[in-house]
Structure formats: structure tokens, C-alpha cells
Amino acid sequence: MVQLLQPLGWLALGAVAVPILIHLWRRPLPVVRVGSLRPFLAHRRPSRSRWVREWPLLLLRCALLIALALAFAGLVWTPRTPSPARWCLLLPGTNLRENHLNEWQERLAQGFEPRWLAPGFPKVVNRESSPEVSVEAPVWPLLSEVDRTLVPGSEAWVFGPTWRSLFQGNRPTVSRLRVQWHDVPTTPPAVSEPSSVRAGVVHSADRMLDADSVRAALEAMGVALVTHEVPSLVFQLGAVPLPASWTEPASQLVQVIRDAPESAEILVEDRRIDVDGETFALRQRVAAGPGVPIFRDSHGDPWLTEERQGSAVLWNVAFRFHPDWTDWPLEASFPRGWRRLLEPDGRNTAPIAPEQAAPRFEPDSAPGFQSSTPRPPPRDLRAGCWLVGAALFLVERLLSAWVGRNRTTTPTASPAS
């Protein structure tokens, strides 16, 4: 966008009127008196008017004045600031149905632009044909990229499931894009690949039965149980420390699942939990552990929370895997439930809260904010104006001399007194 450092410089453009007025003022032509106009009329070839003949000279002079005026006024070029965007981001593989589809269409009607939440953020032409990307591709880096691309004040709605496997690493903080997540429950794709997870189970002496149930479930899931190797998944049942060889280096340990701590106060109350579409009785439980709630029981209290320690994910279960606490370990769905939660091949379809799925938003006005994509500074065009003015002046002089040479005529005869 063109701007002037001295806005009053626009008034200098009025100088363009000067050559136009001079040009419009018809200077008297040299008079040539002839005895008869017959030979001229016989060769009828009217001369072009001076307006038409000298318009290149007029244009040159006007352009020269404009260039000088802009140079004095301080012409600068400011890159155009794009307007805030409003996007509806659809996660590939998301099945939009019923009320979710209505919500999607309502957003589009509000002016949101449909795009895939995939690298490149292509526009959504057909919701059924999603781009060729992995369904479980991490979304937070993508949202951070969107944040860097768009201008402050942009807004995005993300339509998709909130599987935990989609959100790896630390929850990012964005400064320009306000993201709101619309959770769309979606059936995860079938897993056919064999599990590569190595699991380890440690338990206290009083939780032998709990450990057996867990081991049986893991074996049913096809997960390899290891004792000497460093596992990627650890069930820590009871107050028992983890072997030192497992925690060093800590980065190898991916996930730790703890059951109810022994010191916690036991709450005996009939409740239910829903896992993988089935309901199980929960007779005893303890207070929810620290971290972000993932699952809640029939009373709305979290029974599974998540906290992070470095790169490891720590799940705190608010009960024991014991028949006195819940019927779930005795059911055949226990291993299937854990499969859904853990996704032995790396997928974790356990949903998280939509507000936890969206990145944290801290607008530009926040202290210490620094844009990751600083806008380019305005370009000073004054030097260019001077150069153009000099070139125009040179051309104008040459053309003016040429026109003047052609215009020169011998003085006409004057009547004798």
C-alpha cells in the first residue's frame, strides 16, 4: 500500500494541473499569408490539433511533476496487511453427521472458510475425500503453523475427534489464532499391525490379583511383557517403586499407569464407568489424581487423569483393578478397553476435553509478545522517485527539443506600410 510520509504531499500533486493548463492554452500559431488556399485545399490533409500532437510531451511533464511531488512527499510502500481469517478446520477422517454437520454448515454460513487441518491447509471441496495424510498426524504443530500464517484476530473452529494420540508434546500457546475445538466422535480406523509395545507390570504384595488381571489383559492384547528390558508402558500397582533400570534414561519410558494409591481415602459408593461403550460397576474409588481429567464416572468425578512428567505421560486411575472395586477387570472387555485407551500401535483414542485440545491463546497484546513472522518494514521509494524524475526530465528535454525544432518556422511576411 502506497503511503506518504508527509500526507500534505498529496497537495503537491496539484502541480500536475500546471502543464495541463499551459497545454490547453492555445498559443498563436505562426501566420503564413498566402495568395490562395486552393493548392492546400486540393491536398486536404488537416493538421492534427496540437492537443493530439503534443500529448506525449504533456504526459511526460505530468509524470515528471508527479514523480517530483511523490519524492518530496516521501513515498513509501507498505505491504498490505491481510485481514483476519476465519477458518473451519476439518480433521481428515472425521465423520460429520447430524448435529455436527449442522454445526459445520452453520459456521460456513457465518463466513468461515472450510479447510483441512492437514499440511498446506487445502480448501475443503469434498468432505468425503480427505487429503492423503495420516489420521493420527499431530495437530498441535499444524495449529501452531496456522497461527504463524494468519494475522492477529483470526479465528478457527476445528472439527474432529479429540483422541489423545492426536495431541503429542506440550500444549502450544498461540498468539494470533483463537482456536475452538468442536469434538466430533469418530470411529478410529482398524488396527491390523502387531503391537510393538513393551509393557512392564510392578505391583505391591497386596495387589497380586490386580497384577494378574492386568497381565492377562496385556497378553490378550498381544503386548509383550518384559522384565529386563525397558518397557514403554508400565502398570504401577500399589506403592512400589519402579526399577531404576526403567527410569534411566527417563525418555525411554513413555507411559505409566498408576492405580489408586494406598494412602488415599477409599470412597465406597455405587457408581458406574463407561469404557468402550460398555458400563461397569464401580463400588469403591479414591479421589481423582492430579492432572487433566480424561474419563469421568457416573457421578461426574474423574476416574482417569493425566499428568506429564517430562516426555512421559502419567495416568492416574482412581480405583484398583480388583473385583472388590470394579467388575471391569473380570470382563472380557477389559483388554479391549485398554486397547482403546492405549492403542498398542501408538494410537490413543482416549478423548480429551475439547478445551484441552485447543492450543492456549494469548493475544498479541500480551506482555512479551513477539510475532514469529514480523511484518516487513515499509520500503522507502523516494530514491526511486528521484531516479524516475531524472529519467523523465531527460526524455522530456529531448522530446521538447525535437518538437520545438519541428515547430520552428520562418517568420511570415508582413504587409508593407
Added chain:
Amino acid sequence: MDATPIPPRDAPLLAVAEQLTLIARRLVAGALAGLHASLHPGRSDEFSQYRAYQPGDEPRQIDWKLFARSDRYFLRESDVDAHVAVALILDATGSMEHRGSSAHEPRKLDGARAMAAAFALIAQNQGDPFELHTVGGGEVGSLSTAGCREPFRRVIHRLASLEPRGRWPADPTHLARALHQTRNSRGSAGPAVTRQLTVLLTDGHEHDDEIRAALASLRARRHEVLFLHFIARDECEFPYQGPVLLEEWETGRTLEWEASAVQQHLLNAGQSSRQAWSRAWGDSNFDYLPVFSDQPLERCLRTVLRRRMRH
């Protein structure tokens, strides 16, 4: 027809007249220098030569006495004292004001009336009757010198008082009537006239072929016409460039024009016009001579006289 005597004394007019007289005398003296006297063979008392009879000669011209002595047919020829009635027609229309592009060029009218004065002086010296017709302002003014004691001086005064104005009369019979009237007024007075010579001094600018139409009546009366075409140098070169405003002398009409675009066309048209004038009648009775305004009039006059000697 103007038969008034010499105009009343007017100092500027007299000065112009005296100057014109001097110019005419100098022109004539210069033009005649080196020229041999003209001999016009014909019948007279002054013997010139015998010439053998040729078929077509009138038998009464045969010298029968010589035939008796020589038994051959001879015709006796002698120098003729032929009297030529000279009619000077001077174009005094507005276009004769034209001076040309250079400062030293005289007006066309100045050159034309100097030449007219020279012809009048020559005619007076030869004893030929002469008359002056001035064309301008849409009319013809005639001055007959028949019976005048100082015909040359009268003509000089008329020429001195002449200023270019107006146009050539649209009616071509104006000039023919004026010539007819002056010939009638001349009547039988003066020497016997054997030939009619009309000297037309003009720039040839016409709007509707009015000059050609006026000359047509002279051709019907078998006048010899000497056409002196006064041309300014800028008219035959048109040294202008760029846009100019053309203004017609006689009408004041103007036209904006790109001079350089039409220059070549004008030069060709001027040359064609001069060639057309030179072949106006297509016979020996019409003699055309271009007189350029930057050319010495004396040379032009000498050229005219040489041509007349061969005539």
C-alpha cells in the same frame, strides 16, 4: 475609364512617382544595353532587301520592275514602322501585397508596377500608344493615354497611387469591356496600330479561374499576351515547418496546417501551375515569363525584349 489629367500635387505621391520613373528608366536603360535594334521586315518606303518569291506571297508585292530586268520574281521588303498598341494590365489585388519570406524582397506590387512603368517608357519612346488597366477591389480601373502630352507621366502617377486591395472581378467581361472602351477612345488618333500587345502583370492567384476567363476574351481578339507571373520565393519553396496558420491575402480565410506535411505537394503544384500558364494558349501569341521577387527586374525585362526581338 479614367481620363483625368495629372493628379494634384501630393508630396509623397510625387516622391513615389519620381522614384518609379527613375526605376523605369534604369530598367529600360539596363535592359536595352547590348540589345540590337529590332528590324521588322515589311512594307514601307525605306528599302531593306529583296526576297525571292515564294508560293503564297501576294502577287501585288512582286517588284515588277526588277522582274522586267531580271526575269525573276522578287519581293521588295522594307523596315516597317509598326505601331503596337500596348495594354498594361496590372494585378493590384490583395495578394500582390505579398513580399516573400526574406526582408529584402519587395512586394509583388512594387515589382509589377516597376515593370509596368518600364513597359510604358519603352512604348512612349517607340511612339506606341499604351494604356493602363489596374485590377483590384473587384473592379478594373483604366487609364488611356490617347491624346495625352505626357502619357508616361500620367501612367506613373497612376501607378504611384496604387495600393493592393480586394480581389479580381468575378465577372471576366469587366476587363474585356475596359479594353474595348479604351480602344474605342483611342479611335483614329495617333499612329496606325498594326498589333495589339497586352502585358499582364499578376501573381496568378485566382479563386475561380477568373484570370483565365478574362484572358480568354483577349485570345478571341487575337491579342498578343505577355504574361509576367510574379512569384515570391517562399511560394515556390515553402520553407516552413510545423504547424502554421495559413491566411489568404484577399479573403482573410485561415487554415491551420502542418507545413512540412504538404511542402512537397505545394512545390509540385506550383511547378504544374507555372507549366500550365506557359501553355495556356498553346500558340505564339501567349508568352509566359515567371518573375521571381528576389530576381533582378532588369534581367526579366531584358529577357522579355529578347523574346520580342525574335517575335
